[in-house]
Amino acid sequence: MSPSTTERDGGPAVPDDGAQPLLGFGEVRTCLIQNLAGLSPSASVALMQLTPGSPVSKVDRPTRRVVSPEQVTGVDCRLHVAREGRGRAIGTVLSHAVVTNGRILQGTAHVALTSATAKERREWRHYLRQPGVIEVLGSPNPHNVMDGYLTDVSPARGLDLASISDRIIGEVQQSNRLDHTTALRTGTAVVRWAATLAPQPPQAKPTVGITKSDVPNFHVIRLNGSPEDLPLLIRFCEEFALHEWLLTTVQDVIVPRAETDIARDRDPLDSLLFALNELAPLWMPPTHLGPDMKALWEAMESRTHYSRLFERQTARIRDLRDQVKIRPPRRY
Template identity: 35%
Template sequence: MATPLVVLGEIRTCLLPSATALSQAEASELLALMPGSAVRWKERPGKLAISPTIAVGVDCDLALGDDPVREGGFAHIVGTVATNAVLVGGRVLQSSAHTRVVRATDRRRQTWSHYISCKGITEVINRIPEREIAEKALVRGYFSGPFTEQTLDLASISERLLGDIRMAAQLDQRPPIRARTTRLRWTARIGGSAGPATDLRLDDDRVRSIQLIVREEKDLTETQRFCEDLAVHDWLLTVMAELLDEADHFPSRSPKRIDTLAPALEHLTGLWMPGGHTPTLVRALWKELQNDPGFTRQWTTLVSRLRDNIAVATLDALRYKAFTGDAHQERAHR
């Protein structure tokens, strides 16, 4: 198989719709996407369940750059997208989809048995620019479009898998926290001495994009797991910040303020461990993100605010209760 031009991926992250965290047995039942294929489970440094990988066939286009007319049009790909689900700490659910884009050794369309045998690989069957130009053009096109009905849609593939799992009969649909789903779009390519490097951007309040450069082809295998790990921690930061903003709408002595914040302290703070489930080959990618934008520094600040807010709200509630109690007794004595 030819060396990949680029790897394209999409990850959705959300809170599992369950009142309690799932055990290993429950997680294995939920993520058993294929009969006879085991769910991988890790207990250390934190609980992690990974479903079997399933393939989705695609026959579509990829934009070459954000101006295809000028930069070469579209790459037509045929092959499969690899999809799987991940459960972190029994609490945070992810759906992940990715594909390696390679040049076809023969531009004639092959039988589907050929493509299905190569899970998570799509082959470019039309003529495209030379490698260095094609790599960068595919990255720009993936993030910037233009997007048509014929364009690869990893977002829909990932969303469909996430939706199917969230509606599983074993889930009670009673999550302890209201939290939105976030998206991480990612690309990875080989850069030799230019890697490892990351370029993370917040596109809006729920969509993020990251471009990765790794040194060698073997490192590409591990980038998906790094991106899943990154997506979990970005989701934790996003949810924690939104909960603090929501709590600020209530007076400090309001029970609603504590009701908003306390579940985050109970269910989310123990999930923070960036790099804990990132393979050794690409763990260095975390170093750049820890420096800028400073993931752990942000998390520490948010958790400190969370604890301080709960402490102040509890104290104010006790003072208010004591004050109203004293006032009631004074009226009774009169």
């Protein structure tokens, strides 16, 4: 079957019987595609064709972004609730993969939590009608549910979106469309996020707060918005995750390794050029996606100064490259 493409980003469904979601949870993993060369547009689309027949979404500018159809995973588990309270989560989690410029792979799992529509578990038919919605049995305080989700380092105990986003990455990376050659050794970065969803006054904009945890390559985001903002918040987290991965990779992997290589008289040029040619062009803050996204991004930028940091790192890479040109290492 030939892959079909549309220009539309799919969002999660809204519960069918009017219950408004209270919380949105998600997890994004970002890594390099295990392929020596960058994928062509058609190869990216083919790779994202996870469900034959379902449309793959593709946007070409400003960066090429190809998104797989949403995958549905049924869950029925206890919630990990901070402080006091208990809850049981039943419903479906949505997950999709994103390829950016044929180089970067992201796996996203996300869900909207609502209060249960019945006192007991209903038939699966009911939950399948609202993909991406989880009903919470019991009535734990939403703040405790949110803190429980964000602070649980071993999520295997509760709602395990980590495994779902990890699985989609694993499946794509195992695809026989890839040559499985690692172009640059880097880590996988994790962004875990939770959003409080409540109807907002008309002029209100969504807000964001970001914390870096002690675990390396792990960021936690808290957001506020109205239930209709959920697709926007998911996208914001993916864009944050992508840019955060780019900055970490350049700052903590490529630059230190090149400095060591130069000190030890080894050739650092391959990874420097990889950073300049393949990674630097991907720095493209999503401010073109509308005023709400712009506001979210600028709020994040005003505290993290990511763009300035990234500019400084790319300048450093150009310096290192020029140094190597002037005085090549002995083992060149």
